[in-house]
Amino acid sequence: MEQGNRTDEVWVLGATGRTGRAVAARLAADGVPPVLVGRNRGRLERVGATLGLTHGPKAVVAGTPEAIAAEISRQRPAVVVNTLGDYARTALPIARACLPGGHYVDLAADVPAMLRLAALHPEAQGAGSTLVTGAGFGVLGTQAVVTMLGEGARRPAGSGSTPSPRWPSRPAVWGGARGQHRRRPHHRRTALRGWPAGASPARLRLVPPHAARRRDRDDRRRPVR
Known part of the structure; x- marks a missing residue:
């Protein structure tokens, strides 16, 4: 499947939340100006002002997973980092919008969300996209690691x-x-x-x-x- 033309933008969904702000700040510190995505333009601009960038970061206002997915399909960012939460509901439409050729990361820590995203593997593989779920070290990852450490100890x-x-x-x-x-x-x-x-x-x-x-x-x- 042809990937098509994409921008080099990295979108941070839920950029006004604690995790979203931390991700945006880290990207900015590493020289990658993030695109801030959220429901309230004023709050997005206030977050952008804290990032220390020469030019204020781009902001995308969208209030629902479906509206965000529509903007992703239209503007075609290279990478989307989903920190919205409720991943069992938000991950699928947003990850699908990243196809073909875009890449997706979320912080899911619940089994239903992970399984639903994993079901997109064949489609993502054919589209040249990488979908990463459970990024970071959440509860599910912690339990799995500790359980493995305890196996046969x-x-x-x-x-x-x-x-x-x-x-x-x-x-x-x-x-x-x-x-x-x-x-x-x-x-x-x-x-x-x-x-x-x-x-x-x-x-x-x-x-x-x-x-x-x-x-x-x-x-x-x-x-x-």
């Missing part, structure tokens, strides 16, 4: 660290309304809450919400030694 010689006997045998993706689980260490009284000194990642485990709340309550009642 052995007790190191001379170390008191042992893998949790309740460690999941595969990456834990827990869905539904009870799907937001917390990682807590075995040792609760530590200098750094949430990561005991000298402990390895293999000691972490996923704790259901009701158990996490109960432990928090117990921690508050227990005197510090």
Whole structure:
């Protein structure tokens, strides 16, 4: 499939949000003037004024994923960085608009969004486009890495660290309304809450919400030694 002519622009969607501002600032610092995309022109201009560019960055005003996709199809940027959130809804129309020849990056950390974008692989491959989902180090990436570290872990010689006997045998993706689980260490009284000194990642485990709340309550009642 022919890629067609594209600009060399890098668009940052959701540029007035915290993550969008950080991405735009990093691009500007690296000598890549970002195109700021958002719903409010005044806020986009205020963000642009903080980037230290000689000329104010270009701003694109669009209020919905469909409107943003239409602008991408019309103006044909080289790269689109999606920081809008709600990726299960926003990723597909925006990523499709980048085809052919454009490239797409988002920060999704939920399985449905990732699977939907992954389904575009054959289409993107044929169009000469790269689609990157789950960029950064979000919750899903963290859980997957820690789970892999815990798989088949052995007790190191001379170390008191042992893998949790309740460690999941595969990456834990827990869905539904009870799907937001917390990682807590075995040792609760530590200098750094949430990561005991000298402990390895293999000691972490996923704790259901009701158990996490109960432990928090117990921690508050227990005197510090």
